[in-house]
Amino acid sequence: MVKAVLLAAVSSGQGKTTATAALARKLVRLGQRVRVFKCGPDFIDPMLLERASGAPVRSLDLWMVGRELCLRQLAQAAAEADVILIEGVMGLYDGTPSSADLAREFGVPVMAVIDAGAMAQTAGALVHGLRDYGPVEMAGVIANRVASEGHARMVASSLRDIPLFATLPKQAKSLPERHLGLVLPGEVSDIDQLLDQLADQLTFDQAAWDQLRDIELPPAAEETASPTPPPLAGKTIAIARDAAFMFIYPANLATLRELGATLSFFSPLADESVPALADAIYLPGGYPELHAERLSQAANWQASIRAAHVAGVPIVAECGGMMALADTLQDQAGAIWNMAGLLPGAVAMQPRLAGLGSQGLPTEQGVLRGHTFHYSKLETKVEPAAYTVKHPSAIQGEAWYRVGSLTASYFHAYFPSNPAACAALFSRRVT
Structure with a gap:
């Protein structure tokens, strides 16, 4: 009570x-x-x-x-x-x-x-x-x-x-x-x-x-333990976390741990390289537009994420994380900064809201649910691999891009909504 x-x-x-x-x-x-x-x-x-x-x-x-x-x-x-x-x-x-x-x-x-x-x-x-x-x-x-x-x-x-x-x-x-x-x-x-x-x-x-x-809460269904090893057991996931990359649900981190992953945090803003032993990389959303100059000068960070991409390490980039991997980022003052260049295209901040609302991403494991909320737009010639579906209207939502081992979108996924789909994202190694 x-x-x-x-x-x-x-x-x-x-x-x-x-x-x-x-x-x-x-x-x-x-x-x-x-x-x-x-x-x-x-x-x-x-x-x-x-x-x-x-x-x-x-x-x-x-x-x-x-x-x-x-x-x-x-x-x-x-x-x-x-x-x-x-x-x-x-x-x-x-x-x-x-x-x-x-x-x-x-x-x-x-x-x-x-x-x-x-x-x-x-x-x-x-x-x-x-x-x-x-x-x-x-x-x-x-x-x-x-x-x-x-x-x-x-x-x-x-x-x-x-x-x-x-x-x-x-x-x-x-x-x-x-x-x-x-x-x-x-x-x-x-x-x-x-x-x-x-x-x-x-x-x-x-x-x-x-x-x-x-x-008085109604009784909750009991969770059943899986007899098989968790799908990310033995995997280390490197996660960007600093003032430019901090939009991450605590439940997402908990889900990755429940899937068996070890989490290792690093700071692109501090020009820290991606941890060398990372089996996958997660770049959550945040405010890269407020720190674009520092990110453009972070040579170690940029070189390490490019090397990981060339090596086929799975990279999941959401919203601000995706923005930092485009060729360029135009901030709110109109200045244009070079980013890591894994996703061909240019990102520019807009004065008005460019995307908002609940959306779901169709996957082989079922729908991965989440949302979108951003003030920037990406111009790219890369064809989307998929689109999210807006809830409840069921109309087309955000583009979902794949470039080698990189999956990137403005879509913020809520991992507990589909742990199996989450595990697949971080296991998608491309050689």
């Missing part, structure tokens, strides 16, 4: 991440064991929420992650924590499946986060609409950008039978953002001070919290 809420809103931009981080930090400081999840595909918000809660943050998504893995993750958190917080994605009912679908599936009450900065009594109409449209069980409200105690009373009175759980004032200093979302916590020098300030400013109704019911 554990208390749990899903923090959701009418749309993006209402302050869900701020409210979730503030609540997580406040509960931790009150001595609670807190586990936080992020609904939907996301790399950046979980980093901030992990910093706020002091515990790893995993993804929950009924399509990409799947019901059974969502349930197992929730059950594990329930066994380890006093409180589970789930940050929703976009608006409460946006997406297929939506945050509301997740809440109903596991019996988690919803905590509505509203931006009350330009409203008062209309807050009640908004929150009641959020509750009744689904419907969902509405546990309470966190009102963001509240100007005064009088403003808070007007909001509270409009909610009728729904408690005003907490308020946050307008922030003098907000969490900094860039084109893909929040700036990474490690890049904000005073991030812990900022999180503590948010926790201090969260006016918290202890009585309303105490009235929250515990949730």
Whole structure:
């Protein structure tokens, strides 16, 4: 038995991440064991929420992650924590499946986060609409950008039978953002001070919290151990990890280990060569466009990845990882930098979003699920080996390229959705 809420809103931009981080930090400081999840595909918000809660943050998504893995993750958190917080994605009912679908599936009450900065009594109409449209069980409200105690009373009175759980004032200093979302916590020098300030400013109704019911999760299916050796047993996978390559699901690393692989991390930004004993290489997404000049000057890194490619070592490159392997990368200022040149073509940053949404890659082992989110475009004469399929529209998604032992795409794969397909990707040696 554990208390749990899903923090959701009418749309993006209402302050869900701020409210979730503030609540997580406040509960931790009150001595609670807190586990936080992020609904939907996301790399950046979980980093901030992990910093706020002091515990790893995993993804929950009924399509990409799947019901059974969502349930197992929730059950594990329930066994380890006093409180589970789930940050929703976009608006409460946006997406297929939506945050509301997740809440109903596991019996988690919803905590509505509203931006009350330009409203008062209309807050009640908004929150009641959020509750009744689904419907969902509405546990309470966190009102963001509240100007005064009088403003808070007007909001509270409009909610009728729904408690005003907490308020946050307008922030003098907000969490900094860039084109893909929040700036990474490690890049904000005073991030812990900022999180503590948010926790201090969260006016918290202890009585309303105490009235929250515990949730009861349905039983999860038992995992069965395979009698055969894991398919990547004895293999070492070299993984790029630094400020240019950090968009990687923790569950992806866990899956590679469960498949038997040993993981070895290296930094292209520090001009580190690919580890010599690597049997495969994984280049996740990130921000190569912010570090293009340094990457272009990283001679050891470039020479080692080219040598691995010539030797037929399997290389899996996702989004930013693919960008760093093109011939050139044009940054947001228009400067063009030479990259590693394994994938013939030129990448250029765009002012507008170029790709977003859940997608699946058809493979011989079944569909490998994941998502895409990028602001750049690749111009190449290489013919795609396959395309992802957008969910739920089923129309053509991202191109999937193969050049020798390299497989590359803007598609970010969620490895636990199909471990067999994942193992095949990292075993595809070309001689």
